[in-house]
Amino acid sequence: xxxxxxxxxxxxxxxxxxxxxxxxxxxxxxxxxxxxxxxxxxxxxxxxxxxxxxxxxxxxxxxxxxxxxxxxxxxxxxxxxxxxxxxxxxxxxxxxxxxxxxxxxxxxxxxxxxxxxxxxxxxxxxxxxxxxxxxxxxxxxxxxxxxxxxxxxxxxxxxxxxxxxxxxxxxxxxxxxxxxxxxxxxxxxxxxxxxxxxxxxxxxxxxxxxxxxxxxxxxxxxxxxxxxxxxxxxxxxxxxxxxxxxxxxxxxxxxxxxxxxxxxxxxxxxxxxxxxxxxxxxxxxxxxxxxxxxxxxxxxxxxxxxxxxxx
Amino acid sequence: xxxxxxxxxxxxxxxxxxxxxxxxxxxxxxxxxxxxxxxxxxxxxxxxxxxxxxxxxxxxxxxxxxxxxxxxxxxxxxxxxxxxxxxxxxxxxxxxxxxxxxxxxxxxxxxxxxxxxxxxxxxxxxxxxxxxxxxxxxxxxxxxxxxxxxxxxxxxxxxxxxxxxxxxxxxxxxxxxxxxxxxxxxxxxxxxxxxxxxxxxxxxxxxxxxxxxxxxxxxxxxxxxxxxxxxxxxxxxxxxxxxxxxxxxxxxxxxxxxxxxxxxxxxxxxxxxxxxxxxxxxxxxxxxxxxxxxxxxxxxxxxxxxxxxxxxxxxxxxxxxxxxxxxxxxxxxxxxxxxxxxxxxxxxxxxxxxxxxxxxxxxxxxxxxxxxxxxxxxxx
Numbered sequence: 001x002x003x004x005x006x007x008x009x010x011x012x013x014x015x016x017x018x019x020x021x022x023x024x025x026x027x028x029x030x031x032x033x034x035x036x037x038x039x040x041x042x043x044x045x046x047x048x049x050x051x052x053x054x055x056x057x058x059x060x061x062x063x064x065x066x067x068x069x070x071x072x073x074x075x076x077x078x079x080x081x082x083x084x085x086x087x088x089x090x091x092x093x094x095x096x097x098x099x100x101x102x103x104x105x106x107x108x109x110x111x112x113x114x115x116x117x118x119x120x121x122x123x124x125x126x127x128x129x130x131x132x133x134x135x136x137x138x139x140x141x142x143x144x145x146x147x148x149x150x151x152x153x154x155x156x157x158x159x160x161x162x163x164x165x166x167x168x169x170x171x172x173x174x175x176x177x178x179x180x181x182x183x184x185x186x187x188x189x190x191x192x193x194x195x196x197x198x199x200x201x202x203x204x205x206x207x208x209x210x211x212x213x214x215x216x217x218x219x220x221x222x223x224x225x226x227x228x229x230x231x232x233x234x235x236x237x238x239x240x241x242x243x244x245x246x247x248x249x250x251x252x253x254x255x256x257x258x259x260x261x262x263x264x265x266x267x268x269x270x271x272x273x274x275x276x277x278x279x280x281x282x283x284x285x286x287x288x289x290x291x292x293x294x295x296x297x298x299x300x301x302x303x304x305x306x307x308x309x310x311x
Numbered sequence: 312x313x314x315x316x317x318x319x320x321x322x323x324x325x326x327x328x329x330x331x332x333x334x335x336x337x338x339x340x341x342x343x344x345x346x347x348x349x350x351x352x353x354x355x356x357x358x359x360x361x362x363x364x365x366x367x368x369x370x371x372x373x374x375x376x377x378x379x380x381x382x383x384x385x386x387x388x389x390x391x392x393x394x395x396x397x398x399x400x401x402x403x404x405x406x407x408x409x410x411x412x413x414x415x416x417x418x419x420x421x422x423x424x425x426x427x428x429x430x431x432x433x434x435x436x437x438x439x440x441x442x443x444x445x446x447x448x449x450x451x452x453x454x455x456x457x458x459x460x461x462x463x464x465x466x467x468x469x470x471x472x473x474x475x476x477x478x479x480x481x482x483x484x485x486x487x488x489x490x491x492x493x494x495x496x497x498x499x500x501x502x503x504x505x506x507x508x509x510x511x512x513x514x515x516x517x518x519x520x521x522x523x524x525x526x527x528x529x530x531x532x533x534x535x536x537x538x539x540x541x542x543x544x545x546x547x548x549x550x551x552x553x554x555x556x557x558x559x560x561x562x563x564x565x566x567x568x569x570x571x572x573x574x575x576x577x578x579x580x581x582x583x584x585x586x587x588x589x590x591x592x593x594x595x596x597x598x599x600x601x602x603x604x605x606x607x608x609x610x611x612x613x614x615x616x617x618x619x620x621x622x623x624x625x626x627x628x629x630x631x632x633x634x635x636x637x638x639x640x641x642x643x644x645x646x647x648x649x650x651x652x653x654x655x656x657x658x659x660x661x662x663x664x665x666x667x668x669x670x671x672x673x674x675x676x677x678x679x680x681x682x683x684x685x686x687x688x689x690x691x
Contacts (some may be wrong), residue, residue, distance in 0.1 A: 026595040081670065091677070102620070109658075113659070134616075273495060275489045278485045282481075282485055
């Protein structure tokens with residue numbers, strides 16, 4: 001028998017923010033990449049590489065923050081392979097992104113040997129003192145680990161960057177029409193390589209959040225499609241940072257609710273409940289890509305198209 | 312400075328030389344990787360690429376495995392290649408493979424000769440069969456079930472794409488995870504062996520001759536799935552290179568606008584490409600579950616659907632190339648297992664190896680599409 005009264009909404013909201021943070025980080029990175037006109041399908045591969053490098057560095061050094069830096073670096077390095085292949089060797093972006101994911105999954109399994117079953121050093125929550133004691137608001141807003149706040153700051157920074165900074169406008173120009181941007185003298189490739197590296201760093205950080213804070217443990221293939229869900233999230237967000245945040249938290253809510261229902265002993269078998277995040281993502285993709293919503297999608301004009309400056 | 316100059320047409324020489332070069336480079340990079348892992352690189356490479364075929368000690372066991380592993384890879388990759396050529400990216404073949412196997416196993420198990428068998432969903436009996444073993448039509452029926460399962464699973468992204476403009480890459484991939492959960496649910500629930508003492512996994516289908524898919528020629532690894540894979544290769548070749556539909560597929564991939572003027576209906580092409588690749592992946596799953604795998608288990612799928620993507624690219628999206636690429640990838644699987652047993656090489660190392668191969672291939676593809684020229688500073 002299921003006991004719904006055991007579900008505490010405050011705990012649920014606090015938990016959904018934790019569940020949302022890894023895909024939010026990955027999605028905000030990919031959003032910048034796609035705004036620059038590049039489609040990197042390797043998010044899953046970069047995330048899991050970040051998860052394992054972060055875990056390994058954190059365990060070896062005993063410092064979770066060092067692990068997070070390593071994860072971002074690892075994700076960015078893997079992304080630079082993608083940048084080299086697609087921007088300089090003119091490889092197909094879809095195929096290269098897939099290669100990144102396949103390679104990342106294998107590479108992480110290789111690096112992660114000997115780390116399964118190990119506990120990472122704990123990441124302490126930020127101490128807000130009396131603020132954390134406020135009823136309802138305290139547990140939701142003031143009792144998280146630093147990375148939850150960092151992810152929100154990154155979203156805000158990306159929003160500001162894309163909207164108000166000169167560099168952000170150049171990046172958008174490159175993504176909307178790379179030929180025009182090139183003609184204006186902007187360095188299309190450089191902008192894109194930088195965006196790709198940033199996307200990789202964010203995905204790596206998202207992966208580290210999984211292995212260091214959310215789970216916290218290393219298991220092979222632990223991202224379980226989170227990278228792909230992040231890609232879907234960018235579409236859901238119509239390439240707008242704050243909508244990515246909203247989407248990630250909605251999604252986090254579904255994941256948390258599904259886990260809570262499992263724990264509360266709902267009669268549907270675990271396997272079917274566990275399908276929910278993927279099915280919901282598909283349904284959302286359908287709703288957002290069809291009908292009236294479609295016109296407001298506003299995908300960057302040069303998304304996924306290769307750029308080769310003639311002459 | 313080096314400058315790239317786009318070739319008007321891909322170089323025919325380089326198109327076929329790049330895979331060979333990519334394999335060589337991967338061997339070198341792989342050797343370095345193995346050396347870092349503390350293994351003798353030469354011995355490891357030899358154990359992966361040479362010993363499964365030619366060593367007296369292992370060849371007798373390994374050689375038949377070549378076809379066993381290459382069969383599903385080729386079958387799936389031929390289907391994927393048709394879609395990839397049209398620019399339709401079905402990357403959820405792994406899911407279609409699982410669903411094909413599940414549907415085939417469900418049909419086969421419904422007729423399992425052990426008294427009446429119930430087909431259940433969520434604990435309620437949907438319908439009940441009386442066991443009717445050794446009917447000649449049972450094996451073909453299982454094949455149809457497998458093909459239909461894969462086909463229908465691929466129709467989900469296809470219809471969502473044509474009706475709602477939903478990205479087929481994301482949907483087909485996300486459905487892999489759904490299929491994996493269904494597989495887990497089946498092996499602990501509705502397809503579990505009632506006599507299995509509660510352990511996950513279905514009945515052993517090899518004990519049911521009417522649906523079993525054994526070796527056709529003992530000692531070769533040749534089973535019906537491999538035979539069908541070669542039929543699919545011929546079908547794929549005729550379709551792509553001798554048929555109007557194949558021309559439309561290529562046209563849609565290379566010049567979508569021109570294709571529309573030529574009367575190619577994009578929606579129909581999406582349905583066709585996803586359908587055919589799903590159908591072939593489902594078939595691969597069917598032959599695997601009734602043949603080498605023998606039963607449904609939680610870890611039934613081993614990533615053939617993803618490796619087949621590498622096979623398709625390595626084979627240059629050409630059916631004949633795919634046969635060679637499929638055999639080579641099968642060899643890395645077998646050699647990888649051998650190196651795992653003999654040298655203690657981690658199993659993930661082979662996955663990295665396969666991933667590197669795709670990287671090198673994609674990087675070298677530049678040579679077939681571009682000329683490298685020394686750039687001269689042009690007069691302003």
